[in-house]
Amino acid sequence: MTINRISRVVLTPVAFADPPLLNVVGVHQPWALRAILELHTDSGLVGLGETYADETHLARLEAVADVLPGHDPYDTHGLYRLVADVLGKETGGAGASFGGMLDVDSAVDTVYSPFEVACLDLVAREADRPVSDLLGGAVRDRVPFSGYLFYKWAGHPGSTDNGPDEWGEALNPDQIVAQAKRMVDGWGFGSLKLKGGVFPPEEECAAIEALRTAFPGLPLRLDPNGAWTPETSIRVAERLAGVVEYLEDPTPGIDAMARVAASTDVPLATNMCVIAFEHLAPAVAADAVQIVLSDHHLWGGLRRSALLAGITETFGMGLSMHSNSHLGVSLAAMVHLAAATPNLTYACDTHYPWKTCSGMAQDVVRPGVLDFTDGSVAVPTGPGLGVELDRDLLGELHERYLSCGVRRREDTVYMRSVVPDFTPNTARW
């Protein structure tokens, strides 16, 4: 049998317009960055992956891309060792940081992830089966997502060519409810998450209570990204008990989360204190979190995310899914993974509806495969991930990357260009 080997690797950094969404460390820059990975085989197949595109991460991806030709896409264990070897030769430390909020000790899982996804895409295309079949098969044919609400400014300050967006300002409970109505009317979301950590907790509780009144039947989540002390977190949990389905990262760190968890029956979720396999044992031992948010970009691809799912099931923890600003290749991978993960019972996060600046290309995949109906996306049934690159769109978003000047995500730096004395709000309240 001839083995279809990787013959060529193409890595394309791209940028797309992002609205001024507020969070605990600042505000989203006008342009969000992603890297699109193509693995070509000598038989003409192309496997796709998508990941972060901060310049440090890009350099690591390129170092792996340089040594990948000749590799067998079925050999993902060998790929993992290869990534570890390449990064081990790097100088300057092996850790990785994303968005000013998430830090991991090793970059191996995050660098490995897009290569693994692209290998699985290749293998599944060759087998003429969807990627979900490589993960044990889809247990659901649609994947539900939650509507992701943000406090935001009406537009980016200064002169960028993505001016005021169609969403408008959202700085108080009434404006958050209006934003939620737009999300629910436009996409049909059956649950809602509010990104908090922007205003004092009383204001954010009031926004959640306004959402409860406006949407009596919808599960609600609040995620202040560790903006509160344990004492404040316990007070908020008392106020929102029975109102939220979970509180996400009310306070930073496993120890502080455990203190809060010991004082409330409100489930605590995290994508901040448990973001790598080495965090699981201490979190379980401390009974710090009830729900882990998976993220295949951070946890080392689709099969290592399935491993995470097995661990959370073993220890009686729930499983949800985290999102960063992303494009269609990532969305397709998220949908296949979620479809093939039986215990992923919470609606997944997605930033996808925020790619709505008019008059500009907003994705790199051909449209029509990943449409939202009733807040969910149908699992693609075509071979591989089921999405194809549109070369014109990819070129347009790459040109945008070259011209936009953004080379890493810096929410705090950008916020200080507008509010010079801004400090990140972590554990501030």
Ligand SMILES: [Mg+2]
């Ligand atoms: Mg979060």
